[in-house]
Amino acid sequence: MKIKVINPNTTLAMTKGIEHAAKSKARPDTEILAVSPKMGPISIESYYDEYLSIVGVLDEVKNDDGADAFVIACYGDPGLQAAREVTDKPVIGIAEASLYLAATLSARFSVVTVLPRIKTMIEELVDSYGMAKRVVNVRTTPMCVIDFERDPEQGMKLLREEGKRAVEEDDAEAILLGCAGMAEFADSLEKELGVPVIDGVVAAVKMAESIVDMGKKTSKTKTYKYPEKKEYVGELKKFGSTTVPN
Amino acid sequence: MKIKVINPNTTLAMTKGIEHAAKSKARPDTEILAVSPKMGPISIESYYDEYLSIVGVLDEVKNDDGADAFVIACYGDPGLQAAREVTDKPVIGIAEASLYLAATLSARFSVVTVLPRIKTMIEELVDSYGMAKRVVNVRTTPMCVIDFERDPEQGMKLLREEGKRAVEEDDAEAILLGCAGMAEFADSLEKELGVPVIDGVVAAVKMAESIVDMGKKTSKTKTYKYPEKKEYVGELKKFGSTTVPN
Amino acid sequence: MKIKVINPNTTLAMTKGIEHAAKSKARPDTEILAVSPKMGPISIESYYDEYLSIVGVLDEVKNDDGADAFVIACYGDPGLQAAREVTDKPVIGIAEASLYLAATLSARFSVVTVLPRIKTMIEELVDSYGMAKRVVNVRTTPMCVIDFERDPEQGMKLLREEGKRAVEEDDAEAILLGCAGMAEFADSLEKELGVPVIDGVVAAVKMAESIVDMGKKTSKTKTYKYPEKKEYVGELKKFGSTTVPN
Amino acid sequence: MKIKVINPNTTLAMTKGIEHAAKSKARPDTEILAVSPKMGPISIESYYDEYLSIVGVLDEVKNDDGADAFVIACYGDPGLQAAREVTDKPVIGIAEASLYLAATLSARFSVVTVLPRIKTMIEELVDSYGMAKRVVNVRTTPMCVIDFERDPEQGMKLLREEGKRAVEEDDAEAILLGCAGMAEFADSLEKELGVPVIDGVVAAVKMAESIVDMGKKTSKTKTYKYPEKKEYVGELKKFGSTTVPN
Amino acid sequence: MKIKVINPNTTLAMTKGIEHAAKSKARPDTEILAVSPKMGPISIESYYDEYLSIVGVLDEVKNDDGADAFVIACYGDPGLQAAREVTDKPVIGIAEASLYLAATLSARFSVVTVLPRIKTMIEELVDSYGMAKRVVNVRTTPMCVIDFERDPEQGMKLLREEGKRAVEEDDAEAILLGCAGMAEFADSLEKELGVPVIDGVVAAVKMAESIVDMGKKTSKTKTYKYPEKKEYVGELKKFGSTTVPN
Amino acid sequence: MKIKVINPNTTLAMTKGIEHAAKSKARPDTEILAVSPKMGPISIESYYDEYLSIVGVLDEVKNDDGADAFVIACYGDPGLQAAREVTDKPVIGIAEASLYLAATLSARFSVVTVLPRIKTMIEELVDSYGMAKRVVNVRTTPMCVIDFERDPEQGMKLLREEGKRAVEEDDAEAILLGCAGMAEFADSLEKELGVPVIDGVVAAVKMAESIVDMGKKTSKTKTYKYPEKKEYVGELKKFGSTTVPN
CATH class of the missing domain: 3.40.50.12500 (Rossmann fold)
Structure with missing residues (x-):
């Protein structure tokens, strides 16, 4: 099983620490992929940072790297519900x-x-x-x-x-x-x-492992349906239209 | 008084409608500036759209166009608390x-x-x-x-x-x-x-007029302080470091 | 626009202060009429005073002096819901x-x-x-x-x-x-x-101005319908029967 | 023991019915005194009636007729907290x-x-x-x-x-x-x-009996202290100044 | 009227004190029967004690000693809802x-x-x-x-x-x-x-007296129906099958 | 790791089904021990059954069979907090x-x-x-x-x-x-x-596995301390005195 742990901020040293924590209690057969987004704040300490970090978080969920589940590793759980819309794989906030x-x-x-x-x-x-x-x-x-x-x-x-x-x-x-x-x-x-x-971080990784073991997916019937197909403009253009998988 | 009404989505026809509504009940001496962000979804119908629209909303608040107050004109009030961090002028959600x-x-x-x-x-x-x-x-x-x-x-x-x-x-x-x-x-x-x-939209414009008349500003002592000074990387680089006014 | 600001207690010096506050932030074309009821406590510092002050408040709302809106200027908002029954003009508590x-x-x-x-x-x-x-x-x-x-x-x-x-x-x-x-x-x-x-006081006056500008009235379909037509006896006789306007 | 049951409205036929209900389950040694106030609405079907009925209720509590406890017999419990201020004897709402x-x-x-x-x-x-x-x-x-x-x-x-x-x-x-x-x-x-x-009505009478049996009184230390001594003006003059017992 | 006051713990000295309190404010014609269960903890100071004391409480309610009402005399109200299932007589927690x-x-x-x-x-x-x-x-x-x-x-x-x-x-x-x-x-x-x-204890005894006076019984239509007829095994065998009265 | 799954009722066929469910999603190296208590109701469909089943549940937790964690497998989570008192190993309700x-x-x-x-x-x-x-x-x-x-x-x-x-x-x-x-x-x-x-059942087993992996134990500082040392009498005698481990 592969769990992608997304550190919503872009400080790699911190991502390393998160990776270390995640691996310390993950099961031997769980692969931990810890990443920082390519864009966003180097740390999150306000609504401003939190909301802006979501862009990078969603980018990392959409490029799923073959993960079976996702962990959002910032204590505000930024973008959690939106992440649950763009994938049917489990997404857990720390x-x-x-x-x-x-x-x-x-x-x-x-x-x-x-x-x-x-x-x-x-x-x-x-x-x-x-x-x-x-x-x-x-x-x-x-x-x-x-x-x-x-x-x-x-x-x-x-x-x-x-x-x-x-x-x-x-x-x-x-x-x-x-x-x-x-x-x-x-x-x-x-x-x-x-x-x-x-x-x-550890708690979320273990919860993700459990849900993958159980074979459960996020409910797609209403609130967490894939986002509606639509255009995005300007610097966020790439977030448009292709979100619904076949 | 000038009120900047931000339609978080990027559909100009809708922004025109919002402008029309805002102006219909604004006082004669209130200038309404209705804008759409330069980036983001053409409409907002999910957590995904909502969170991503915040980038454009904050961009419009930071480039304040000399406004005395802001209205966020989408019924999810996207980015409201963050907007209150980046300015001390009143920000009202519809x-x-x-x-x-x-x-x-x-x-x-x-x-x-x-x-x-x-x-x-x-x-x-x-x-x-x-x-x-x-x-x-x-x-x-x-x-x-x-x-x-x-x-x-x-x-x-x-x-x-x-x-x-x-x-x-x-x-x-x-x-x-x-x-x-x-x-x-x-x-x-x-x-x-x-x-x-x-x-x-009308309700928020009237509330903004009232607060400006009263000379009130957003409290800056704790929750809505200006964002901490810090670097942003990648496509969001411009959102970094310069947010604290002197 | 005319706003009748009712100070539920009967201390005129205080009503003057309230009038001063109301006028200080009201718009130039807003007429402020600040009054004290003809009956009731000289100050309100208990449930007892609060409930008894309502008689005078309702008397002042019913004799509306041509006001477009009412403000109840005591921090317990005494009689607010009843006031919304006896008029369809906006009534705001401070x-x-x-x-x-x-x-x-x-x-x-x-x-x-x-x-x-x-x-x-x-x-x-x-x-x-x-x-x-x-x-x-x-x-x-x-x-x-x-x-x-x-x-x-x-x-x-x-x-x-x-x-x-x-x-x-x-x-x-x-x-x-x-x-x-x-x-x-x-x-x-x-x-x-x-x-x-x-x-x-200022907050309520501004809110009243906004609602009048918007042309809104209190909803009269159920909870805030005009009081049922009925007799009142004794010293409260005048509060009976005539409350429903045609 | 004597319980004064106050029907906040002024319809005597109804007061008779309330008296009948109260007596039907009261203990043999409980004296029930059922009264209507001398002033107020003949029935209570709005906030307006409810608030105005409180004048009469408080009048009846202050003229306590030697009662050991009071019951307020209208399903809005009008004036209950104020009644608890003007006496230290138990007051129960139905x-x-x-x-x-x-x-x-x-x-x-x-x-x-x-x-x-x-x-x-x-x-x-x-x-x-x-x-x-x-x-x-x-x-x-x-x-x-x-x-x-x-x-x-x-x-x-x-x-x-x-x-x-x-x-x-x-x-x-x-x-x-x-x-x-x-x-x-x-x-x-x-x-x-x-x-x-x-x-x-029955429930409140039984609760009042219990509290009198237990020898309990309303707490007078803060919220339900006797009303502050003060003047009342106009038609409510008699409600002023004399409320604090020695 | 007879009220059975059940002290859920098995310390008789304490039961005596409870009996004394109950009698001190009960009406002259109220018989107080204060008991301790035959089994259970000598005092209750944890969830563990509380839950285990329920066995004895239910045993005492089922053997009702001809009581008209029950009081459960421990401040956790142990077993209260279950007691309401096994009898239709009022059961009050302290x-x-x-x-x-x-x-x-x-x-x-x-x-x-x-x-x-x-x-x-x-x-x-x-x-x-x-x-x-x-x-x-x-x-x-x-x-x-x-x-x-x-x-x-x-x-x-x-x-x-x-x-x-x-x-x-x-x-x-x-x-x-x-x-x-x-x-x-x-x-x-x-x-x-x-x-x-x-x-x-006193409060519950008085409340029980009131409910008996009123002739009220516990509602048996749904939540507090008699327990379903069924077998119990082992040391709790006697709690099985006979709970539904005819 | 060994997880003891306690079916609070005493119907063995049901315990077998619970065991089957638990094993179906448990990890290969997790040993599932599914048991029914020696005493109590054959099914749980009331507060009465629920409270009485706790005796058997606590008995099974105290005789821990070397388990690393416990699952209480009845949808009322009977005795959950008490179980957390008698052991420091994780206890999870379904x-x-x-x-x-x-x-x-x-x-x-x-x-x-x-x-x-x-x-x-x-x-x-x-x-x-x-x-x-x-x-x-x-x-x-x-x-x-x-x-x-x-x-x-x-x-x-x-x-x-x-x-x-x-x-x-x-x-x-x-x-x-x-x-x-x-x-x-x-x-x-x-x-x-x-x-x-x-x-x-599956959810609780997976949660128990996670907590054991993390090496976490129930907090013993206050609410879930071991039960106070004390005597129990009668048929529950064995539940007394020995609960605190050294």
Whole structure:
């Protein structure tokens, strides 16, 4: 089985880290293809970045590289529903996977993520997945996505601090890492905090493996039908007309 | 005052219709500039179209043409939050404007829109604006966006039928037109159905006028701060680095 | 266009302040008629005051003074739905107007109001307008309505303190003034706090202007039909039988 | 123990019926005093009637006639929270009592009430009591309140029809009578429909008895404190200043 | 009238306390039969204890001892819906009774209960009764159920502390005792805290008396029908086949 | 890896069917141990059966047979939270697994299950997992659990009928089989209906495999701590005292 893991941003070092995390828990016979789109932001820390990253995500889903399933590896799950329109193969977002998984391991949990400005964005996402009653807090750090690459030591320090506060102040019984670039910290954090620490990349890869094993495909009857055939103009011309497979 | 009304799709005939609707109720001293982006889908009838249309919407907001406020004239309000990040001038979506306005004129109302596949998308939107208890139904027609341009007579017929069902079966006390291309039908429908029929384009333009009159700007302290300064690569290169004004 | 702004309490000094606020942002061709009812409490700080103030509000709506629209200028929106029954002209409450407006300018916001006892009343109101997820806190001051008239300096001091706490502790990105008597503080507060400060009187007047421009009327098909024809007895006799216009 | 049952409307025949219902299930040592206010509408079928009836309700609570508890006998529970402010003795609304009672006897239930126009009003009430998930439908009849007095046979016929639909179409497992004037039909309906039929007057009287037995009083620390001392002007002058007991 | 009060745990001293509380406010002609099941945990402080206690609860309901109604006297209301299936006589849980009663006496309230581990369990319960908006906090103490029997002085001390915090920090206007073993502390706490303190045992007994007076039975048409006739095997054999009465 | 699949009822033929379904999609190196408890109902079709079946479920979890994870194979997920207390190994319910899985494959879906009386029970379950907005209907058949064993042809016929209605009337985009005994019908139904048909047994087994692969355990810090050490009496004596592992 081949799973294409799409890092919606275009920072290759981060894509490598995501690939590493994905492979660490994938089954031996699962091939992981981790990619960054050819276009878009080097990191995602706003609605602006998030929405614009979707262009590259959809481009990577349409050029499917023979994958059996897709993982969108950014904690906003950018473009998830549209990706489900352009293919019938399973597409899993790392936020949804981490939330559903956490709900089977703990009664209540907190998300720890990057800059304060995305708190509302994550809360809306949590709500859209029906998890508003389970997520007790969305905690942020003053670090942006790239900072975690540049200064992992400081990153670990801040995650540890917010994680502790989540456990002690929020009564969180598990911690969800709210950024694909935090995968490498999961194991150490879990040991230090004494509660499950869940990285969405791993969670989504495992969920994708399960669905492929089950032979399930995305429902194509209504909401996730292939996009209507139509023209696109200008720089997005290539996104037009050919989306419906025969 | 100058209001830039952005039709997220690239069908100029439709943009003309939107311009006409906007001007019909704008104040004499309000200048309406109705535009289509230079790139993107000719119509929006899926998450795929919706997300991809955001590129063009943000391009038009960034090139602000000296506007005092912006209206996003597609009933999915595509890119609304991101648009609020790239400018501090008010940005209003036609869905949100129509919902808030309807809530002051009636106790419960239905949305009538295009293809069945977008029903879920509209319901999620309604819920995100806190209007789930007020909207009693989202009704669809088998016509796509462009069909309403091509065959307005058939369009009016179907809107009338669904509108009647909304009033009789849903107990709707107002009808919201769930597509910017339906503006021209509003007045006739209202007369025939005997309940307020609300076109979002007009509602959003009036709301934008009000906010400009009040001298209010989008809050820039946290969620809607200007996007973080960063590089974009490939075909989206121009969306990088220069977004923060001095 | 003529907008009748009804201050549900009977303190004329406060009605003058409300009139001043309304006129400050109304369009030049909008006539503002600000009134207090002939009967009722001198201020509103309980369910008791709120419900009893409705008598005077409805009296003022029925004697419409040729107005094209009505604004109910008390942050509990007392009698709003009943007012929509007795006229087909638009009736806007200052709480609803401020909430809908704030939702277009910020992701989350707090209300700052008078005595602690009305916190629950305001929270119920917020919830009824679908804004429970957007309002992060309802903050109170130990001052009653009249105190803000008597000692505006102290009023400004307390609003500034609670406003700061809202921004710093609630992460509020806008502040809503939860009492019609606070209008005069809006501009100074906005400058000091650096976030939009929204006065409901202005918001409601602008919303009323918009709806009149659009030629919209309240839906009369079901919930807001004219009251059933019937007798009233005793001191409320005059409220009986004549409510249905021909 | 003495319970004052206040019929918010001023139709004495109806008050007699309410008294009869209240006495039928009250304990032998409970004195029932059923009254109509001296002012207000002869029946309540709109927000307008509902709000204006509160004046009379509060008048009757303030002149407490030595009662140990109060019941507000109209299915909109008009003025309930304000009544809880003006006395520390328990005040029970017939809607809330019927809903809480029904929730202990059945998993889901429907309300059957008078004119269609009050459907939204009742739904809001149900929601405010936290019962939105339990109430599967609010059904209306084309009869107004007084019609049930005038033509009880037709009243019974319509209640039977809607009750049957509730059981068969809504899967309702109990029926709540959504008008104080329907009490007399409860027993026959219950026999015919085979599900519990709950009259709010009886439910509220029993709840009031229980609370008096327990020696409980309304909490006076914050929301339901006695109204602030203040002047009222005009025809409502007597409602001012003297509300706080020593 | 005879009410069988079932303490789901098997600690007789606690059952005695519950009996005492029940009798203290029951009417003179109400016979209280307080029992512990013959099997099960000596106290209930987890989902594990809660679910296993249901066996004994159902056993006691089926052997009804001629009771006219049942009260389940543990704040998780264990087995409540199943009990409603095996009898048509009213069955009341102490959590539900305390919540509905509190809602008539105060606008918002907190529950104070035993060990922190059951906080989520109680919150889910509160939500299932529709009271999530009324309950402002569920507070726990480090004491387990039996500790309150063993060291009532320390129990009172901790309840007083948490009760004070509820009033001061949560703005709670009433306190609900979240364990049947706390009944004895209710009166002293109420005096000290100055807000209603509600013991569920008393609340449930009074609610049961009311329903019996009204002659109401549990609805048997669908959800609470008698259990389907079937075999049970092994140690639970006796729970099989005979449940449907003729 | 060894997964113990517990069929909460004691009908061995059904357990065999569940085993077959579990093995059909399990990975080659996953050992499936399917068991029925030694005690309890032969089928589960009420709260009564559901609660009583928990005794056997917990017994099977405590005697863990060296399993790495557990699946509770009844669509009410009986005893799920308690099972998470008595072990730190993952425990997955088939309802939760099917719901989370369905949410990644379709926008909205319906559950089809056995007798009408359990509709409310399933709706409460769906709500507790945060899926109330995704599940558009819970459909029932007049067949009980055992009937599906006895007359599979009739079972298939009724599932097909309700499935079709779900697709056509509810706009369901996937069907969830609401009973572990329906697993065998999943593939044929999926082919006939043209939408994903999801059997919870398979979904739960795959989810359990994933979590074991990830090395995750249930959080033991608060809600799911091991049960408190204590005595149990009577027929449940063996459930006491020894639950906390060293």
